[in-house]
Amino acid sequence: MKIGVPKEVKPQENRIGLTPDSVKILTENGHKVLIENNGGFEAGFENEHYIKAGAQIVKKPEDIFNDSEIIVKVKEPLSNEIKMIKENQIIFTYLHLAAAKELTEGLIKSKSVCIAYETITDNNGRLPLLAPMSAVAGRMSIQAGAHSLEKNQKGRGLLLGGAPGVDPGTVVILGGGVVGENAALIATGMKAKVYIVDKSEKRLDQLKKIFGSSIIPISSEKTDLKKLVSECDLLIGGVLVPGAEAPKLITKDMLKLMKRGSVIVDVAIDQGGCIETSKPTTHADPTYIVDNIVHYCVANMPGGVPRTSTIALNKATLPFLSKLADRGYEKVFREDKNFLNGLNIFKGHVTYKAVADVFGFKYFSPEKEFTN
Numbered sequence: 001m002k003i004g005v006p007k008e009v010k011p012q013e014n015r016i017g018l019t020p021d022s023v024k025i026l027t028e029n030g031h032k033v034l035i036e037n038n039g040g041f042e043a044g045f046e047n048e049h050y051i052k053a054g055a056q057i058v059k060k061p062e063d064i065f066n067d068s069e070i071i072v073k074v075k076e077p078l079s080n081e082i083k084m085i086k087e088n089q090i091i092f093t094y095l096h097l098a099a100a101k102e103l104t105e106g107l108i109k110s111k112s113v114c115i116a117y118e119t120i121t122d123n124n125g126r127l128p129l130l131a132p133m134s135a136v137a138g139r140m141s142i143q144a145g146a147h148s149l150e151k152n153q154k155g156r157g158l159l160l161g162g163a164p165g166v167d168p169g170t171v172v173i174l175g176g177g178v179v180g181e182n183a184a185l186i187a188t189g190m191k192a193k194v195y196i197v198d199k200s201e202k203r204l205d206q207l208k209k210i211f212g213s214s215i216i217p218i219s220s221e222k223t224d225l226k227k228l229v230s231e232c233d234l235l236i237g238g239v240l241v242p243g244a245e246a247p248k249l250i251t252k253d254m255l256k257l258m259k260r261g262s263v264i265v266d267v268a269i270d271q272g273g274c275i276e277t278s279k280p281t282t283h284a285d286p287t288y289i290v291d292n293i294v295h296y297c298v299a300n301m302p303g304g305v306p307r308t309s310t311i312a313l314n315k316a317t318l319p320f321l322s323k324l325a326d327r328g329y330e331k332v333f334r335e336d337k338n339f340l341n342g343l344n345i346f347k348g349h350v351t352y353k354a355v356a357d358v359f360g361f362k363y364f365s366p367e368k369e370f371t372n
Contacts, residue, residue, distance in 0.1 A: 001325040002032045004068025006061045007039035010075045012283035014042035014306035015313065017072035017093070020049040022314045022321075027054030031325050034058045034068055043306035065089070070325060074313065075300060082106040088347065090329060092321060094118055094133075097344055097355045098245040099272035104355060107345045113329055117317060119243040119352060120342035127242060129320065129342075131178050132312040134267075136302040138182030138238060141265040142171070142190065144301070145234040148263040148287055148294045155294050156261035158233055161190040168192045169233035174249055174274060176203045176217070179238030179267050181210070187234075188214040195228060225249070230257040237266040237274040243344070244354035245272040252276045252290070260292040269297045333370040340366055 003026060005017040016039050018026075023033045033055040038047060047057050058064050065071065065084035073093035077085065082103070085091060087110065095116035097104045107114050117129035127134075142160075149169065151157035162168030171187045173180045176198030184207070187194045194215045198204050204217035218228070229235065229250065235258075239246055246268040255277060266278040273279075277290045280299040287296050302309035320339065323332055333340045344352040349364035356363035 001070060001328075002034065002068045003070045003072055003321075003325060004034045004058075004064040005036065005039060005072050006064045006081070007036040008074055008303075009061075009078050009081065010300060010303075013075050013300050013303040015074040015303055015310045016040040016043055016045065016306075017074055019310055019314045020045055020053040020055075022318045023050055023055045024053040025318065026322065026325065029322065029326065032056070034064050036061055036064055040310070043310045045310075070321075072317075072321060074310075075303075076100065076103055077107070079106070082110060085110040085112050087111040088113065090115065090324070092117070092317075092324065094130075094270075095344055096270045097352070098243060098358050099270065101359050104345070104350070104359060104361070108348055108350065108361075111348045112345065113343070113347065114345035115324075115329075115339075115342040116243070116344045116352070117342070119344060120320065121242075121338045123338065129313075129316045130240075132316050133302045133309060134178035134238075134240075135182045136305065136309050136312060137267050138179040138236075139186050140301050140304065141179070141183050141236050141238070141267050142186035142192075142234075144286070144296050144298070145171075145236065145263045145265045146190065148265070148296050149233060149261070151261075153287065153294065154261065154289060155263055156233060156259060158261075160187070160192050160234065162192075170231055171195070171234045171236065172197065172228050172232040173236040173238055175238035175240065175268075176200070176207050177238060177240055179240070180236070181207060183236050183238060183267075184211060184215055192234075195232070197223060197225070197228070226254060226257055229254050230259075233259065233262050235262070235264045235275075237264065237268045237278070239268050239274040240271065241354070243352050245358050246274040248274060248276045250275045250277075255291040255293050258291075258293050261294065263294045263296065265296045267301065269299050273297060330370070333366065340370060 146160040149155035160169040268274040350356040351366040
């Protein structure tokens, strides 16, 4: 099968869909891989690395889209890319459609087969292709938040880990999933005071076993969120509803309770954000201020560490891509319900219910199409 990997065009997005090691495995299995010229350069992967792995270097993205049966990306297609997508072409990438109506409409019109990394599941209901980037974003959220707390970034002028004779800062993490756990890993390492809020008592017990007394686990149903918000120096939004828009847990009015110069890092911004005042930002201009509160809402945080992120992402995506290329989507979808959960758009139909619901589109059940 012909697999095309265009250079990412989202601002400050330096990851790439495939590493040379992944290309080598795919080409050895008989697949043809097209890589856009210098597509992996910013992640530290040179053209010659891809050529040595068996790929063909292509100068123009148009030729990638024209000649490929599967398009492998990292981020969602932008408007110029949507125009190049062919009918029946497979698009395999992060989509986050519940926060992107125009993108959803464009992909519907393309009549392509759109598989979202973030909604593929495993047998335990987890999201194996979202997890590596959630881990990276969770760890980066504390780094970004600590930096944003510096006075020259218009923060409180507070060192998150404190100093001899000075108390550390307080971190409140909303959501105890992969983002929350990895944020806590860095925050506790910096000796901050860390609260983790989650609705699952079972998950909170797991986190308590992992971190011991280094964290304070709190049930979302039993806490006064306004009081927590008023006490924190750094708030991490790590709430996830798979494939759906993130719930707005922090309202604009609640910002007035926060300390002047405290920081919000909304990791959920890809899915619309879990803070009412959040709006997407970029690595080039990552923060803005609302009611004296610094907001960091970069929509592709792992893109800031493209080498680490690309390698981590490929370890998760390659087995799925290999199966897709070896066997074709029809056979894979019939045999693997977890993979079928990744199908968001199919030949002009919305096949992920949360996306259909948020925009009022008609939902087409993929099980009806791919039932033996």
